Each structure stands twice: as C-alpha cells, then as structure tokens.
Amino acid sequence: MSRILRKSKWSYFADFIIIISGITVSFIVNEWRENKKLETKKEQLLVDINKDLYADSLVLQGTINIYKIMARSHDTLLEYRSGTLNPDSLTIFLDHFTSYLPFNATANTYKRINTDSDMTIERKDSLIWYYLNLHNVVYTRMEDWLYVEKEFVLNTALPYMDQNAPFIYPAPVNHSFHGEVFYELRKKDEFMNYLKSGRVYKKSMLQILQRGFDYLKFIKAQVREQVILIQQDK
Numbered sequence: 525m526s527r528i529l530r531k532s533k534w535s536y537f538a539d540f541i542i543i544i545s546g547i548t549v550s551f552i553v554n555e556w557r558e559n560k561k562l563e564t565k566k567e568q569l570l571v572d573i574n575k576d577l578y579a580d581s582l583v584l585q586g587t588i589n590i591y592k593i594m595a596r597s598h599d600t601l602l603e604y605r606s607g608t609l610n611p612d613s614l615t616i617f618l619d620h621f622t623s624y625l626p627f628n629a630t631a632n633t634y635k636r637i638n639t640d641s642d643m644t645i646e647r648k649d650s651l652i653w654y655y656l657n658l659h660n661v662v663y664t665r666m667e668d669w670l671y672v673e674k675e676f677v678l679n680t681a682l683p684y685m686d687q688n689a690p691f692i693y694p695a696p697v698n699h700s701f702h703g704e705v706f707y708e709l710r711k712k713d714e715f716m717n718y719l720k721s722g723r724v725y726k727k728s729m730l731q732i733l734q735r736g737f738d739y740l741k742f743i744k745a746q747v748r749e750q751v752i753l754i755q756q757d758k
Contacts, residue, residue: 566649567754569633573655574751576630577744584737587627591730594620598723605710614703621722622681622700624674627666627733634659651750654743662736669732673725684718 597620600609609617637643637656645652682700689705709715 565643566652569637570651570747570754571751572633572636573652574744574747576633577655577740577747579630581737581740581744583630584627584733584740587625588730588733588737590625591726591733594623594625595723595726595730597621598719598726601706601710601719602716602723608707609703611703614706615701616703618685618701618703618706620726621719622677622685624670624677624729626670626674627663629659629663631659651743651747654746658736658740658743662739666732666736669729673729676721676725680718681722684715688712688715 597617601617601621634656637645637652645656685701688709689701
C-alpha cells in the first residue's frame with residue numbers, strides 16, 4: 525500500500541514536471557515564432573524602404589538641380605545692373621524669383637511602421653531607425669525651410685511683382701511675367717533687395733536639400749547592401 529502510494533506521488537511529480545516542461549517548450553516555440561515573424565516583417569520593411577529611398581533620391585536630386593538653376597537665375601539678375609539679356613531667358617529668370625519647389629517624400633513605408641502596434645525598433649534595427657530619423661528630423665527640417673521660402677514667395681515676391689509688373693497680354697506661356705519688365709524694376713533698390721533676399725532663400729534651401737540628400741544616400745547605400753544579403757539568404 526505504501527509502495528503504491530509512493531509510486532503514485534512520484535507519478536504526480538513526474539506529470540507535473542512534464543506539464544511544466546511542455547508549457548515552457550510551448551512558450552519558447554511560440555516566442556521563437558513571434559520573433560521569426562517580426563524579423564521577417566522587418567526584412568520586408570527593409571526591402572520596401574529600399575524602394576522608397578530609391579524613389580526619394582531621384583526626386584530629391586531633381587529638386588536640387590532645379591534649385592541650382594533658380595539660384596543661378598538670381599545671381600544673373602543681380603549681376604545685370606546694366607546691359608540686356610536674352611528675352612526668353614529673362615522671362616525664365618523672373619519666373620524663378622516668384623517660384624518655389626516642394627519636395628514630397630515617399631512615405632508609404634514610414635506610415636506603415638508608425639501605425640503598426642506590434643512593431644518594436646531595437647538597437648540592432650539601426651537601418652530602420654536611420655530611415656525613421658530621415659523622415660522625423662531631416663525631411664521635417666527641409667519642410668521648415670521650404671515654409672520660410674514659400675512665405676517669402678507668396679507674401680513678398682509675388683505681391684510685389686503683381687503690383688509693379690505691367691499687365692501684358694498675351695502673357696508668356698507657362699510664365700507669370702514678361703521678362704523685359706526687369707529693365708525697369710532693376711532701377712529700384714526695393715526690387716534689388718528683394719532679389720538679394722530671394723537668392724539667400726534659394727541658396728539656403730539648396731544647402732538644406734543637399735545635406736538631406738547626403739544623409740539619404742548614406743542610408744540608401746546601407747539599406748541596399750542589407751537587402752542584397754537578405755535576397756541571397758532566400
């Protein structure tokens with residue numbers, strides 16, 4: 525009777541150990557699956573980030589090129605206190621004085637990361653963190669500078685030109701003002717000071733865009749390298 529009881533107690537203990545072991549193993553397996561699922565999701569994110577960065581790099585490079593042209597237009601107008609310019613070129617230069625160009629980043633993956641409640645960014649996820657920093661800091665700074673330039677164009681440059689440039693019909697195609705109005709405007713210190721301010725805004729914007737582009741290229745190269753490794757492992 526006693527031996528049966530002792531055996532029964534050992535049996536209960538063994539069953540208890542088996543149950544605990546089963547729960548532990550199940551927990552470990554489930555945690556491994558969840559981690560694997562999260563790692564797979566992050567790998568796909570890097571693939572999508574790579575596509576977004578490629579698109580952004582093309583658009584941002586084009587934006588930088590246009591700002592370089594607009595900055596040179598301001599330089600040319602400021603240099604010509606006397607003499608004449610090609611009429612078509614002059615029309616374009618004046619149009620650049622009253623223009624700004626927003627940069628619209630590709631934000632599909634960025635939004636997906638921010639709306640994913642299961643997503644946790646750890647120290648080892650440095651590339652994803654760099655990508656988030658690009659949107660949260662670098663792109664935000666670019667937007668802030670664009671806002672300043674936009675305010676100058678909309679509240680200063682355009683109203684001044686509307687008030688001081690004579691009405692001409694028909695106006696140049698896809699342009700705001702007839703270029704020859706410059707020859708009268710350049711006699712006024714007010715206009716030339718506005719033109720100098722416009723050049724400052726254009727060149728400041730160009731510097732901010734170039735810095736952002738340098739950071740973007742750095743991230744893009746790192747992400748692309750990691751994506752190649754991910755594709756090789758599959």
